Amino acid sequence: MQEISATELRRRLESGEDLVVLDVRESHEVAEAAIDGSVSIPLGQVVERRNELDPSRTTAVVCAGGVRSARAIQALTDAGYEGGLLNVTGGMKAWLEQQAG
Template identity: 60%
Template sequence: MQESTMNTITAAELRARIAGGELPGQEYTLLDVREPHEVELESIDGDVHIPLDQVVERRGELDPSRELIVYCAGGIRSARAIEALEAAGYGGPMTNLEGGIKAWSASA
């Protein structure tokens, strides 16, 4: 079986896009798949929160015509969310935030 290559973005690249005026909710959707207690501690402005265990059943809330940038704490659950959405037939472009919120915080 051929291993698919997942699109990724670094925290610095995402910060540059936001600084350049590409805000979440416009050209792309920023999806946080962490648990609610994690979101309370820190999140990225403009994101949408759908916990990993709900992402497939709630995929209808996502716009497949926009890029979906997915993040979690460290990048593992967001990769699982992308794989689950692909398996469920979600057709939009998806990108994983490398290192998740930890990398985002470290890049500030």
Template identity: 45%
Template sequence: MKTITPKEVEERLRAGESLHIIDVREPEEVAAGKIPGAVNIPLGLIEFRMHELDKNEEYILVCRSGGRSGRAAEFLDSRGYRVVNMTGGMLAWEGPVE
């Protein structure tokens, strides 16, 4: 599984890159703050909402600590999606939140 650090995500966003970030935490967790522009698709709904994703795009998956996003990445990767897991999750995120 491909991984990316929170610092790398932050640097890419600061550089103006348009990233596709999916936050797989539950809505009440996301309400406490998420990476600007991230889309919330809770882990339990990934299977039912993956049709919303484009297999030609790369998605960075985020959760609280990296475990749930890792499971989501494995699931989506096995179905042909281009995904990267953000290691350490939001616990390691030092960038802005919305």
């Protein structure tokens, strides 16, 4: 499984790279904090809603700490999704810590 750090994700987004950020946390978690422009699909719905993702664009998958995003990537891969998927290591916790620092 390919991974990306929160720092690298931020750098790539700020440079204008064409990345999709998929947030697989529950809606109440997303309401507290989210990455601007991210697509929110809870982990339990990610396989059935995979057609909402564009396989021609690399997708960085984020959750709170990196566990659910890894599960989402595995589920999408098992379901035959062919787009590029990156697991955001440390998840939103790392994103917010890096933002505060």
